Amino acid sequence: MARGTNQKFKFSYLMQIMQEKTDDEHAITMPQIMEELEKYEVTAERKSIYADFQDMTDKFGIEIIKEQIGRETYYHVGSRKFExxxxxxxxxxxxxxxxxxxxxxxxxxxxxxxxxxxxxxxxxQRQVYINDRVKTMNESVYYNVDDIHTAINENKKIKFKYYKWDINKKLVPRHNGDWFVVSPWALTWDDENYYMVAFDDLDQQIKHYRVDKMMRLSVEVEKRAGKDAFKNFDMAEYSKSTFGMYQGKKTRVKLEF
Incomplete structure (x- = not known):
């Protein structure tokens, strides 16, 4: 049998074909497998494909199941990393x-x-839709999370611009666009929002910031401050009493109706 021009990629293409074309409800025959390989300009004999199937199972944990239906033999992927x-x-x-x-x-x-x-x-496909819920407009949030983790791991401060929503539903800078420089100590998730908990040197207190409202974030050279403030810090208690509320001193109040 003449060899195809992409023969060295046979195993990769075969694994791709089996993962894309087959599952527990959909299987393909050996002639169909060979036909799919030919689309990638790859030719293969049955014996070599059987060997590749065994390698997929042994080396990559991709189980290839063989099933006899009538006179035809079918093959499909039996287990995946994600069901x-x-x-x-x-x-x-x-x-x-x-x-x-x-x-x-x-x-x-x-x-x-x-x-x-x-x-x-x-x-x-019927699940893939984006509903009308309020979603952030800040695309940098994913990179912010990564940079904050980096700063925490490297014991560094961060600098960023902090924004808020105005009455026109647009993000506008806080504090006239001044830079915020703080020491990040934790990232937490509350009410479907990411928050960074940090120590503010100027006010000498713990504060939190919504990550999707942070922009132009960078990791600084300066080491973090606030180690003593976070020594006995209870994130669970802080989250319960703080997020979704304004910062300030906790005060017991009495209301008369």
Whole structure:
């Protein structure tokens, strides 16, 4: 049998074909597999494909199941890193998240759909929609989270511009656009928003900032401050009493009706 021009990529193409074209409800025959390989200008004998199937199972954990139906023998992927129900769960989480923008939601969902076969991806189509919920407009939020983690791990301060929503639903800078320089100590998730908890040198107190309202963030050379303030810090208690509320001194009040 003449060899195809992309023969060295046979194993990669074969693995891609099996993951994209097959699942528990959809299987393909050996002639169909060879036909799919030819689309990539790859030729293969049955014996070599059987060996590749064994390597997929042994080395990559991709189980290839053989099934006899009548006179035909069919093959399909039996297990995946993510089951269809798990992918649906991930998509639901992305769609319901306020801090992920609409464009990023579509991009992430497109990538997640590659975890399942093309047939299963069609089932997800009815789930793939972006509803009318309020979603952030700040695309940099994903990189902010990464930079904040870097600053925490490297014990560095960060600098950023902080914004707020105006009456026209546009983000406008706080404090006349001045730079905020703080020491990040934790990232937490509350009410579908990411918050950074940090120590403010100027006010000498712990403050929190919504990550989707932070822009032009950079990691500074200066070491963090606030180690003593966070020595006995209880994130669970702080979250319960602070997020969604204005900062300030806690005071017991008496109301008369």
């Amino acid at each position: 269809l129900a798990e992918v649906k769960l991930l998509i639901d989480a992305i769609q319901s998240s306020k801090f992920i923008t609409q464009s990023k939601s579509r991009e992430l969902i497109g990538k997640i759909k590659s975890f399942v076969s093309e047939h299963q991806a069609k089932q997800l």
